[in-house]
Amino acid sequence: MSQKREIGATVPCSKGRFLDSIYAPIQTDLAEVDRILIEQLDLSIPWMDKLLGHTNITGGKRMRPALVLFSALACGEIGVQHHQLAAALEMIHTASLIHDDVLDHAVQRRHVETVNSQWDNKTSVLLGDYLFTHAFHLASQIDSLAAIRRLAVASNRVCGGEMKQNAWSGDFDISEVDYLQMVSEKTAELCSCACYCGAHLSNASEPSSEAFSQFGQNLGIAFQIIDDILDLVGETETVGKTLGTDLKNRKPTLPVIHSLSQVDSALRQTMVAELVSEHPDHGRVMNWLESTGSLQYAKSRARQCAQSAVDFTDDLSGGVGSESLKLMAQFVLERTF
Numbered sequence: 001m002s003q004k005r006e007i008g009a010t011v012p013c014s015k016g017r018f019l020d021s022i023y024a025p026i027q028t029d030l031a032e033v034d035r036i037l038i039e040q041l042d043l044s045i046p047w048m049d050k051l052l053g054h055t056n057i058t059g060g061k062r063m064r065p066a067l068v069l070f071s072a073l074a075c076g077e078i079g080v081q082h083h084q085l086a087a088a089l090e091m092i093h094t095a096s097l098i099h100d101d102v103l104d105h106a107v108q109r110r111h112v113e114t115v116n117s118q119w120d121n122k123t124s125v126l127l128g129d130y131l132f133t134h135a136f137h138l139a140s141q142i143d144s145l146a147a148i149r150r151l152a153v154a155s156n157r158v159c160g161g162e163m164k165q166n167a168w169s170g171d172f173d174i175s176e177v178d179y180l181q182m183v184s185e186k187t188a189e190l191c192s193c194a195c196y197c198g199a200h201l202s203n204a205s206e207p208s209s210e211a212f213s214q215f216g217q218n219l220g221i222a223f224q225i226i227d228d229i230l231d232l233v234g235e236t237e238t239v240g241k242t243l244g245t246d247l248k249n250r251k252p253t254l255p256v257i258h259s260l261s262q263v264d265s266a267l268r269q270t271m272v273a274e275l276v277s278e279h280p281d282h283g284r285v286m287n288w289l290e291s292t293g294s295l296q297y298a299k300s301r302a303r304q305c306a307q308s309a310v311d312f313t314d315d316l317s318g319g320v321g322s323e324s325l326k327l328m329a330q331f332v333l334e335r336t337f
Contacts, residue, residue, distance in 0.1 A: 188220025
């Protein structure tokens with residue numbers, strides 16, 4: 001067993017270049033995933049080419065396809081089925097983002113206007129539905145019932161997580177345990193599915209595939225906690241999407257949940273009244289979060305999850321796949337630092 005490593009505090013280059021350097025070993029495979037995405041989507045449908053341009057489906061971080069491919073490399077070799085599964089996952093992920101933008105009234109995603117901003121909600125919902133359903137059309141070509149079943153379960157859990165988050169709007173009695181369960185479904189489930197299927201399709205044992213699944217779960221939870229932080233303190237130009245929507249939509253995110261747990265009942269009542277108001281005062285909320293150390297607490301929870309992911313890669317046999325998975329955990333955390 002190799003010596004345990006901690007996540008580094010410094011990224012050696014800009015975040016975009018750092019991600020490019022991580023993806024270098026799988027550039028040819030990512031290009032094949034992009035080719036499948038374009039080949040599979042019916043551009044004869046009215047506006048489809050323009051709509052897909054606004055989703056940037058072959059751009060973005062492509063984290064889930066990369067997790068499929070690196071998990072495959074850590075267990076064996078990348079094959080055609082990995083490409084197909086990665087493309088299907090990216091369709092599902094993109095569909096969930098399109099629907100998220102409708103729910104959040106977001107106007108920018110991946111540095112371009114959202115579909116709902118450029119067109120309307122009806123078009124966005126239909127495009128999201130099209131991508132969801134076509135993902136399973138593509139996945140049906142994979143010769144693994146276990147992988148297809150995993151994809152189906154993951155998609156259902158993502159929708160369940162989204163429904164929980166929507167139902168909890170304005171409910172600031174939600175506990176940290178409730179929150180972590182919700183994000184494990186809403187965000188982490190597709191990362192977990194990507195890692196499981198990448199390993200499984202490389203003929204890894206079931207216990208080993210489940211261990212990869214847990215890696216993806218930890219990585220996805222860390223990613224969502226960091227998104228919560230960025231929504232409060234990030235800059236739209238840097239992050240590339242509409243920020244400040246969590247407060248506007250009264251979402252109980254981890255920094256807010258923690259802050260509410262640290263104050264007396266009188267201040268908590270005042271805070272909740274502000275949080276459920278029509279236009280919460282961002283500066284006032286930030287003062288509360290800073291006074292209770294809640295942003296730092298959320299960062300520490302993200303670091304714990306990312307470190308658990310790194311510890312898993314240290315127990316692998318080494319090689320490009322395991323090292324790249326470790327670097328992806330570092331990238332996820334460094335988004336805030």
